[in-house]
Amino acid sequence: MRFLHTADWHLGKTLRHLSRLDEAWAVLQEVLGIAITERVDCVLIAGDVYDSLMPPPEAEEMVYELCRRLVERRIRAVIIGGNHDHPRRLAAAGRILDLVGVHVLGEVDLQREERHVVSVPSRDGEEEATVAMLPWLREGVARRWAHLTGEAPESPVARYAEVLKRAMAWLSGLVRPGKVAVLLAHLMVDGAVVGGAAAGERELHLGQVYAVPPQMLPNGFHYIALGHVHRPQEVKAAPSPARYAGSIMQLDFGEEGQEKQVVLVDIDPRTHTVHATPVRLSGGKRLASLGAPDRPLPMSELEKLAGTPMDADYLRVYVRAEGPTTGLLAQVQKLLPGAVDVIPVRAGSSGGEERVPLRTLQPDELLCLYHRREYGRDPDPEVMALFRRLWDEVAHEAR
Secondary structure, three states, rough: EEEEEEOOEEEEEEEEOEHHHHOOOOOHHHHHHHHHHHHOEEEOOOOOOEEEOOHHHHHHHHHHHHHHHHHHOOOOOEEEEOOOOHHHHHHHHHHHOOOOOOEEEEEOOOOOOHEEEEEEEOOOOOOEEEEEEEEEOHHHHHHHHHHHHHHOOOOOOHHHHHHHHHHHHHHHOOOOOOOEEEEEEEEOOOOOEOOOOOOOOOEEEEOOOOEEEEHHHOOOEEEEEEEOOOEEEOOOOOOEEEEOOOOOOOOOHHHOOOOOOOEEEEEEOOOOOOOOEEEEEOOOOOOEEEEOOOEEOOOOHHHHHHHOOOOOOOEEEEEEEEEOOHHHHHHHHHOOEEEEEEEEEOOOOOOOOOOOHHHHOHHHHHHHHHHHHOOOOOOOOOHHHHHHHHHHHHHHHOO
């Protein structure tokens, strides 16, 4: 059977107030074209379909239009919710979509295990696969699960990892023996690499984030299709083939230099041999920075660059500010029309701390940023765990 694995569309996300919906639709049509050309049986969408709990109507229209075109071609789809998605909003039309072969699960449902597993036939009807779905596990749900299933570690981060392990083992028990089995999950794996080549790559580890060690991923699935990390990568220490498809386009300047892709996954129904082939996406615009916080460019240097072809579509420009900065954006855009973010750096400033666009950060990231600026270090893990739990509860009540 053949699957197309994609994730992290973040429809509705803007870049410095610049809408990217047209760009996203062009990339989604590219994804659709790959699915049709490669004659896939099912498209796997591993969460963060939208960028916010309240996406613009145009973003929702894109998803339904893509689903309509998949159904026309008799291509199934399975969609799960990510941490950016409103779980109930995402799944609002799920019952209707089920009827046409598009299966949606917005959140973990401890009371209805049958919602977490779906059978997906091949296009010719000769084979059938089982897809188990694990949407983003909210910390509040993890606490309730830990309470229901027995003792768990005291540390919130370790407890979260243990509950994820139990959840995946639970899903492994729901698959049919002998059938092709795929796990579709939105989660963080310890050691995942984030950041682009230009922005600097780094690994995230337990203690920094809610994550599961790669060794805890289940071996009862032939392929694990992951979402959440925007840099496409293979999870090398996993007991089963596991990959992050990554985001479908460079969403912000932290993804400079990243090549975007979807993953074509072939699983032999008899031998269960797995072949995962990345397929490059070219429809998204390229992002790049000129200068740096500690190396801002003077206006005289930008004037020399005027009219020079750039190897990027959108630019972030660090400018040495030697006077008033009023109208600086317009001045730079006149020289470099692709400039969407202009950051003035005054002479004599350390330049060591990059200005962060606050509206693009998650609440826990905002807390970390505040704590670093006020106290020079990250908050204690216990404080972060408490904050995430309280925020999770407030956000859940607001839904």
